[in-house]
Amino acid sequence: MTFRLPVYKQFKIDVDKAEGAYIYDTGGRKYVDFISGVSVLNMGHRPPEVMKAVESVMAKYLHVSNLYPEQNQKEYARLLVERTIPGKVFFSNSGAEANECAIKVARKYFDGDKYEIISFVNSFHGRTLATLGATGQAKFKEKLGPMPPEFIHAEFNFLASAEEKINNKTCAILVESIQAEGGVNVSNPEFMAGLRKLCDDNNILLILDEVQTGMGRTGKFLGIQHYGVEPDIVTMGKALGGGLPLGGTVIKDRYAQCMNPGSHGSTFGGNPVACAAGMATTQLITDEVLKAVSEKGGLLMGLLDNLKKNYQDIKEVRGKGLMVGMELDYEGAPLVDHLFGRGYLVNCTQDKVIRFLPPFIIEEHEINELAGAIEEFFQKRGEKNE
Ligand SMILES: Cc1ncc(COP(=O)(O)O)c(C=O)c1O
Numbered sequence: 001m002t003f004r005l006p007v008y009k010q011f012k013i014d015v016d017k018a019e020g021a022y023i024y025d026t027g028g029r030k031y032v033d034f035i036s037g038v039s040v041l042n043m044g045h046r047p048p049e050v051m052k053a054v055e056s057v058m059a060k061y062l063h064v065s066n067l068y069p070e071q072n073q074k075e076y077a078r079l080l081v082e083r084t085i086p087g088k089v090f091f092s093n094s095g096a097e098a099n100e101c102a103i104k105v106a107r108k109y110f111d112g113d114k115y116e117i118i119s120f121v122n123s124f125h126g127r128t129l130a131t132l133g134a135t136g137q138a139k140f141k142e143k144l145g146p147m148p149p150e151f152i153h154a155e156f157n158f159l160a161s162a163e164e165k166i167n168n169k170t171c172a173i174l175v176e177s178i179q180a181e182g183g184v185n186v187s188n189p190e191f192m193a194g195l196r197k198l199c200d201d202n203n204i205l206l207i208l209d210e211v212q213t214g215m216g217r218t219g220k221f222l223g224i225q226h227y228g229v230e231p232d233i234v235t236m237g238k239a240l241g242g243g244l245p246l247g248g249t250v251i252k253d254r255y256a257q258c259m260n261p262g263s264h265g266s267t268f269g270g271n272p273v274a275c276a277a278g279m280a281t282t283q284l285i286t287d288e289v290l291k292a293v294s295e296k297g298g299l300l301m302g303l304l305d306n307l308k309k310n311y312q313d314i315k316e317v318r319g320k321g322l323m324v325g326m327e328l329d330y331e332g333a334p335l336v337d338h339l340f341g342r343g344y345l346v347n348c349t350q351d352k353v354i355r356f357l358p359p360f361i362i363e364e365h366e367i368n369e370l371a372g373a374i375e376e377f378f379q380k381r382g383e384k385n386e
Pocket residue numbers: 093094095096097099124125126127176180181209210211212213237238
């Protein structure tokens with residue numbers, strides 16, 4: 001009997017502890033973590049530098065509130081601005097809240113005169129009602145309607161579709177550089193550059209949801225940094241708190257100016273322990289680490305592409321850095337179960353897309369071994385179907 005709302009499909013595992021790239025169950029069995037808490041533990045579980053930072057804040061306080069300036073929050077905001085876009089940071093607790101803040105700023109900047117936001121089919125922006133409205137997938141909204149009507153969905157990677165949705169009520173375009181939850185759909189460079197131009201030409205804001213693609217996941221600190229396009233607002237979450245709950249919205253000064261004391265807030269947002277953990281994690285994500293992310297991602301995609309040549313089970317392999325999707329020709333759950341049995345944790349999204357999000361410290365031999373375990377599944381499946 002469970003006392004928790006049954007909203008999650010869960011692996012049959014009793015987690016005992018986690019360290020580095022591994023999760024251990026209470027029976028002492030080790031699993032190689034190719035999920036990283038859904039792109040949260042980018043530098044792995046419990047890096048010593050992060051644990052030290054957390055412990056040193058906890059020795060002083062757990063929470064002080066946003067009524068006082070706090071050192072970790074101040075320093076982390078500065079570091080994030082350095083690594084993203086010039087502007088101001090608002091800290092919250094989650095990715096959805098980071099997007100809520102972006103939506104509010106975009107509306108407030110236009111004094112509430114412009115309020116429509118264009119987002120994209122297959123996007124995912126969170127589970128609050130506004131961010132669910134922005135999310136471009138019907139399955140998350142079933143029987144929850146009516147949704148806030150000010151979110152208009154255009155086709156991803158199809159510039160003309162976004163262009164035709166713009167009107168004099170549009171205040172922003174909200175987009176992911178890779179639609180992660182939506183099946184690891186990578187945006188193409190012309191699309192991103194085109195969105196920037198559309199926003200400039202129509203005096204509307206470009207908001208990049210980097211909640212899942214941010215913090216080095218794709219081989220650059222932000223996914224959008226592959227495209228040479230500068231957004232007006234960047235939203236972050238997941239790995240931002242180095243394993244603790246933290247959301248962040250970085251807003252260019254020009255737009256940040258419309259916010260003043262009282263216009264937004266959060267009790268826990270920017271918790272000092274979470275900021276210290278996030279800052280220690282961000283400091284670990286050096287250029288060298290980003291290069292390794294690209295190389296290890298290249299290795300994984302190369303191995304999967306090779307499998308694709310030999311097995312029709314794979315329809316497509318796509319991704320950037322260590323966010324890799326392998327779309328199967330059939331439902332992915334049996335492969336997830338097979339890999340679980342072999343000691344690998346992987347996730348399936350959109351029913352058929354196996355999503356790999358390992359921590360950046362994953363070792364090359366572990367990537368090779370994972371590919372071997374996947375091939376074993378295809379072979380067995382082939383034999384069964386003969
Ligand atoms: C791109 C993107 N935006 C927003 C969110 C929502 O983040 P949270 O679950 O922290 O609210 C997610 C979560 O998966 C996400 O992938």
